[in-house]
Amino acid sequence: MDEADAKYASDLAALEATYAAKFADVEATYAKKVDEAQEWYAKELADLDAHLASDLAKADEESDPAVAQEKRDKANAEYNEDTAKILATFNDKMAQAQNNYQQDMDKFQAELLQKSADLQANLEKAMIQAQDDYIEETTKAEEDLANALENGYKKMNGVEVEFSEKHGDDAVALGAGDPNRVMEQDASRVFFTHEVHTYPDQVYSVDSFRITGTPVMEAYINKNGLEIFEFNTPNIKAADLLTASGEEVFTIMTLAGYEISGTVLDSQKIQIWPMARGVLWGFEPTQLYDNFPPLKVDLYDLYPSSKTYVRVYPGLPVENPNPTEVQQVMESVVILDDSVPQNRGMILDSLDEYMVEEGFHTIEILHETPFGTERLAQSTARVDRTVTIRGGFYSAE
Numbered sequence: 001m002d003e004a005d006a007k008y009a010s011d012l013a014a015l016e017a018t019y020a021a022k023f024a025d026v027e028a029t030y031a032k033k034v035d036e037a038q039e040w041y042a043k044e045l046a047d048l049d050a051h052l053a054s055d056l057a058k059a060d061e062e063s064d065p066a067v068a069q070e071k072r073d074k075a076n077a078e079y080n081e082d083t084a085k086i087l088a089t090f091n092d093k094m095a096q097a098q099n100n101y102q103q104d105m106d107k108f109q110a111e112l113l114q115k116s117a118d119l120q121a122n123l124e125k126a127m128i129q130a131q132d133d134y135i136e137e138t139t140k141a142e143e144d145l146a147n148a149l150e151n152g153y154k155k156m157n158g159v160e161v162e163f164s165e166k167h168g169d170d171a172v173a174l175g176a177g178d179p180n181r182v183m184e185q186d187a188s189r190v191f192f193t194h195e196v197h198t199y200p201d202q203v204y205s206v207d208s209f210r211i212t213g214t215p216v217m218e219a220y221i222n223k224n225g226l227e228i229f230e231f232n233t234p235n236i237k238a239a240d241l242l243t244a245s246g247e248e249v250f251t252i253m254t255l256a257g258y259e260i261s262g263t264v265l266d267s268q269k270i271q272i273w274p275m276a277r278g279v280l281w282g283f284e285p286t287q288l289y290d291n292f293p294p295l296k297v298d299l300y301d302l303y304p305s306s307k308t309y310v311r312v313y314p315g316l317p318v319e320n321p322n323p324t325e326v327q328q329v330m331e332s333v334v335i336l337d338d339s340v341p342q343n344r345g346m347i348l349d350s351l352d353e354y355m356v357e358e359g360f361h362t363i364e365i366l367h368e369t370p371f372g373t374e375r376l377a378q379s380t381a382r383v384d385r386t387v388t389i390r391g392g393f394y395s396a397e
Contacts, residue, residue, distance in 0.1 A: 003316065004126035004127060004130070005228065007120070007232055008123040010117055011119050012119055012230065015112065015115055015116065015119065016112070017028070019030065019108055019112045020240075020320070022108045023105065024106050025106060026101060026104045026105055026108065027101075028204045029100075029101070030097055030098075030101040031101070031389065032098070032178065033070050033096075033097035033101075034091070034094065034097055035095075035229075036364055037090060037093040037094055037097065040093070041086065041087075041316070042091040043081070044086045044273075045086060048079060048082055048083060048086065051079075052075055052076070052079045052196045055071065055072075055074075055078075056072060056075055057072035057073045058071065059075065065151070067087050068225065073396065075089055076197065080288060081094065081105045083288070084135070084286050084287070087285070087286045087382070088123045089305070091285060091286065091380075094317075098238075105210065113232065113328050114175070116148070116232050117232055120230070120231060120232055123230065123247075124217060125216075126218055127289050130192055130369050133205070135308075139226040146208075147375075155334070162254070167251075172394070173220075173380060173395065181196055182259075182277065189222035189255065189304065190220070190221050190252050190253060190254055190255070190265065191218070191219075191220055191221075191222060191252070191253050191254075191255060191262075192218065192219045192220070192221055192227075192229070192250075192251070192252050193215065193249075193250070193251045194215070194216040194217040194218070194229070194231065194245075194248065194249070194250050195213030195214060195215055195218055195220050195236045195248070195249045196213055196214050196218060196234075196246060197213040197214075197235075197246050197249065198236055198237055198238060198245075198246040198250045199245045199247075199250075201244045204245070204339075204340040205247075206247070212215045213249060214237070216231060216235045216248070217229060217231060222301035234246075234248065234272050236249060236266075242274065242275045243274045243275070243301070244272065244274060244358075245271075245272055245273055245274055246271075246272050246340070247270060247271045247272060248269065248272070249263060249267060249268075249269045250267065250268050250269070250270075251266070251267040252264070252265045252266050252348050253265060267381050269346070273301065273303060273304070273340075273341050274300075274301040274341060275301065275310075275372065275374055276299070276300065276301050276302050276306075276367050277299075277300040277301060277376060277377075278297065278298065278299050278300070278304055278308075278365035278367070278376030278377040279297070279298040279300075279377060280295065280297060280310075280363055280365065280377050280378075280379045281296045281298070282294060282296035282347075283295065283296055283381060285379055285380050286290075286382075287382070287384070288382050288384050289352075289382065290383070290384050290385055291352055291380065292352040292381060294347050294348060294349045295310070295348040295351045295363070296343050296346075296347050296348075296367065297310060297332065297344065297345065297346050297347075297348060298343075298344075299334065299343060299344040299365070299374045299376070300340050300343050301341040301342075301343065302334065302336055302343070302344060303336070303341060304336060304338050304339050304340060304341065304366065304371045305336060305337065305338075305369070305370060306335075306336050306367060306368060306369045307327065307333065307334070307335050307336075307367075307368040308333070308334045308336075308344075308365065308366065308368070308376070309328055309332050309334070309365075309366055310328075310329040310331045310332035310351075310363065310364070310365055310366075311327060311328050311329065311363075311364050311366060312326075312327050312351065312354040312360070312361055312362065312363055313359070313361065313362050313363070313364075314357045314361050314366075315359075315360055315362065316360050316362060316380060317364075317378055317380065318362075327352065327354045329348060329350070329354060331346075331348060331350065332346060332348055337386075351381075352383075355381065355383045356385070357385065358383070358384065358385040359382065359383070360381070360382050361380065361381050361382075361383065362378065362379075362380055363378070363380070363381055364378045
């Protein structure tokens with residue numbers, strides 16, 4: 001079994017290294033596409049700004065104030081229309097990059113899980129074969145012992161051994177066919193099980209529903225010291241693993257025998273919760289707002305012992321925004337001090353106060369757990385902070 005474990009560990013490490021490189025390539029490609037989209041958008045917007053400035057300058061040259069204002073209005077309307085088109089194209093580029101990234105990551109993740117499962121299956125086959133060999137050897141030993149008890153005197157494994165039954169107050173030597181007989185190997189080994197349970201809807205513990213789990217691994221341990229078992233994470237089965245929940249239970253127990261029942265020595269579990277999700281809605285990313293509308297936020301399967309909140313910063317999305325520019329929307333903070341996932345929903349009316357600067361702002365949902373911080377959702381908003389004064393200057397002499 002040690003040889004099989006070593007081969008499995010080596011093959012798994014090589015497999016994970018191969019797919020780590022593939023994941024890194026996908027990340028690099030995605031980052032390149034995002035940079036290209038942002039560079040394209042900045043250039044197009046700069047060209048529009050220059051064109052608008054030129055049109056406004058020509059309008060200022062008009063001697064008739066009414067004609068000048070008409071040209072200004074037309075230039076601004078064309079600018080807003082062209083800006084919306086460019087933003088829509090930019091969002092399409094970003095969405096395509098995100099879709100390609102997600103598809104590639106999902107594809108490689110599925111391949112890695114499948115190949116890891118194949119390695120696990122091969123390991124389990126090797127362990128089952130080793131267990132079968134062990135059972136065959138112990139069965140042979142029991143048969144030899146049974147024959148010796150029946151014959152009273154026999155050579156076992158080349159050694160002459162004499163057996164005799166004792167009656168009265170002394171213990172009776174039990175034959176190999178007696179189910180209550182305790183063999184030496186029963187006392188010197190324990191049974192290890194690994195089971196997975198999938199929770200039904202609105203259930204968060206196997207204690208709530210007494211259903212036998214699905215076995216993942218079973219093995220005998222017949223030596224002292226550290227024993228390491230490798231397995232996939234997670235082993236839970238569901239149509240959509242992102243929304244699945246359940247637990248994996250690991251148990252070590254003694255074997256039942258003469259006047260001794262099987263006893264659980266220890267049992268530990270790993271709970272599996274759905275991936276948290278967030279949705280930002282109630283506005284159009286391509287629209288220019290004088291006053292930003294109420295932001296609607298839906299949160300699903302927030303992790304136990306977590307903090308979730310909305311944050312805003314000026315400009316288009318970046319991986320690491322300037323901390324001095326990031327603002328946490330205080331009324332959006334959700335702190336969970338619970339043991340099961342939770343859903344939340346809210347409407348934020350004050351987001352306009354966080355968008356002081358003219359132009360684009362990024363809105364994100366962040367989810368902080370004991371395992372790190374995850375971005376659940378991201379979008380952009382565009383606000384108009386230009387103050388327009390219409391009037392005329394007259395002089396009289």
